[in-house]
Amino acid sequence: MIVHNSGRLARMMVRQDRIQIPVWILSISLLTLVVANAFTNLYPSDLERQAIAETMKNPAMIAMVGQGYGLSNYTNGAMMAHQMLLFTAMAVGIMSILLVTRHTRADEEDGRLEMIRSLPVGRLATLQATIVVAFGVNILLALVTGFGLYALNIESMDLEGSLLYGAALGATGIVFSAITALFAQLTESSRGTIGFSITVLLLSYLIRAIGDVSNETLSWFSPFGWILGTETYVNNNWWPVLLTIGAALVVIAISCYLNAIRDLGAGFIPARPGRKHASSFLQSPLGLALRLQRTGFIAWAIGMFILGASYGSVFGDLESFFATNEMMVKMFAQAEGFSLTEQFLSTLMKVIAMICTIPPLLAVFKLKGEEKRNFTEHLLSRSVSRSRLMGNYLTVSIISGFVMLSLASVGLGAVAISVMDEVIPFGVFFQSAIVYFPALLIMIGIAMLLIGFAPKLSGFTWLYLTYSFFVLYLGGLLQFPEWLGKLSPFGYIPELPVGDMDFMSVSVLTVIGALLIVAGFIGYSKRDIYG
Numbered sequence: 001m002i003v004h005n006s007g008r009l010a011r012m013m014v015r016q017d018r019i020q021i022p023v024w025i026l027s028i029s030l031l032t033l034v035v036a037n038a039f040t041n042l043y044p045s046d047l048e049r050q051a052i053a054e055t056m057k058n059p060a061m062i063a064m065v066g067q068g069y070g071l072s073n074y075t076n077g078a079m080m081a082h083q084m085l086l087f088t089a090m091a092v093g094i095m096s097i098l099l100v101t102r103h104t105r106a107d108e109e110d111g112r113l114e115m116i117r118s119l120p121v122g123r124l125a126t127l128q129a130t131i132v133v134a135f136g137v138n139i140l141l142a143l144v145t146g147f148g149l150y151a152l153n154i155e156s157m158d159l160e161g162s163l164l165y166g167a168a169l170g171a172t173g174i175v176f177s178a179i180t181a182l183f184a185q186l187t188e189s190s191r192g193t194i195g196f197s198i199t200v201l202l203l204s205y206l207i208r209a210i211g212d213v214s215n216e217t218l219s220w221f222s223p224f225g226w227i228l229g230t231e232t233y234v235n236n237n238w239w240p241v242l243l244t245i246g247a248a249l250v251v252i253a254i255s256c257y258l259n260a261i262r263d264l265g266a267g268f269i270p271a272r273p274g275r276k277h278a279s280s281f282l283q284s285p286l287g288l289a290l291r292l293q294r295t296g297f298i299a300w301a302i303g304m305f306i307l308g309a310s311y312g313s314v315f316g317d318l319e320s321f322f323a324t325n326e327m328m329v330k331m332f333a334q335a336e337g338f339s340l341t342e343q344f345l346s347t348l349m350k351v352i353a354m355i356c357t358i359p360p361l362l363a364v365f366k367l368k369g370e371e372k373r374n375f376t377e378h379l380l381s382r383s384v385s386r387s388r389l390m391g392n393y394l395t396v397s398i399i400s401g402f403v404m405l406s407l408a409s410v411g412l413g414a415v416a417i418s419v420m421d422e423v424i425p426f427g428v429f430f431q432s433a434i435v436y437f438p439a440l441l442i443m444i445g446i447a448m449l450l451i452g453f454a455p456k457l458s459g460f461t462w463l464y465l466t467y468s469f470f471v472l473y474l475g476g477l478l479q480f481p482e483w484l485g486k487l488s489p490f491g492y493i494p495e496l497p498v499g500d501m502d503f504m505s506v507s508v509l510t511v512i513g514a515l516l517i518v519a520g521f522i523g524y525s526k527r528d529i530y531g
Helices: 004-018 020-042 046-055 059-065 076-103 105-109 112-117 124-150 159-186 188-214 224-227 240-262 285-292 293-311 316-324 324-330 340-355 359-371 377-380 384-417 427-434 435-451 460-478 502-525
Strands: none
Touching: 004 124, 020 076, 020 124, 046 059, 046 076, 059 076, 059 188, 076 124, 076 188, 076 224, 105 112, 105 159, 105 188, 105 224, 112 124, 124 159, 124 240, 159 188, 159 224, 159 240, 188 224, 188 293, 224 240, 285 293, 285 359, 285 384, 293 340, 293 384, 316 384, 340 384, 340 427, 340 460, 340 502, 359 377, 359 384, 359 460, 377 384, 377 502, 384 435, 384 502, 435 460, 435 502
């Protein structure tokens, strides 16, 4: 049988991820419950909730969180689903992508699947076991989140709406599990599987954002548009969840067929044959580091430019919207001498800067990945020092960070200027982005430090970035204490153009980042190389 012993493989996968799976489920569900409970304390009256509902009609907010529904009666449930469902669904999608990649293409790439295939297991057993585990994890997440929301006993958050909220999250995870399983057959590496899957996730978000602002029909070409169509806690439409799961099953069927007809280790998107003779630049460690990350670098660069451009497209409507919204005028009244659009820019750029931190961190952690796959030993056996090797990846990371911030600001500024009546100088967009480079440098420094001294703990960097995003993005909404934001380097960056440039803070952050990097070099030069 082609799925023989898939049950045993599924149990083995659950045992392998006995820590990661509970952490993902608890983190996502607890975050959902905390935010839901916080909303009831922040906006206890109908008047306050209706004031927030007015801000949701802003095109920029529509692009971020989706089309508003239930705005005429903005209950706690409608507010929770409208403002949190999309971003939580993206986290669930990333969880599913990493889970499926780990047990399909990554195991195949590292040779573990070949060893499993030598045992009495079916040809499709591994893929089926992975799908069963991924589906099970997402169903469990849906149940925990749904019943957890209902257990809060919040008015307007009934059992059906709570279960639908959880089901929307689970359906998102299922469809991205299916998409990742498909790319695991098409590509030849785990890096390609993750890269293509994350690209689909980001494109789904952008298509939904553009569609929600300009053409609602376009939003239905995105899985995120489907789940937002549930209109949870308002109309409680279950059919988008069924549509999402149905699409996932179709993709799974295609993935199983492709898995059955391809050779082990091969993919349907073959790698291009390289040149017979490498260039002198490629023969250097820096050239090799750049070449290994070229595709990802280009993809992220295009993505950052599109991200900036998509937000820039709504700047033309901001000023007129803010001017007629008394609540927004009160929110930004403290920054005299600046337009409301400029004040919104300072907040938006903080979010974009944290997103731009992801590619530089990926560039640094590529060094750890090469070491884990035993490729680093080959380089170090030649006339290449550890400091030089690490320095090459650091160079790629720093260049990546500067390029991502620059392209995001260029895309944002170029499109915003073209649609605005009162034009903000392009230099303002660039300065408001590039001022975050010292904070980005600290994140790179933390990654370098952990790679140098404790590579197994390097995942803390992603946790720290997630904390920064959560506290600084939702801190104002949830009224967190100011000191929580100051635990992140992004909390010390002056919010240009509204705030004054603080050269002292920027300089101190730069020095701290440099010291972390130096410490990382010292640790890497002294510790054992895994092999």
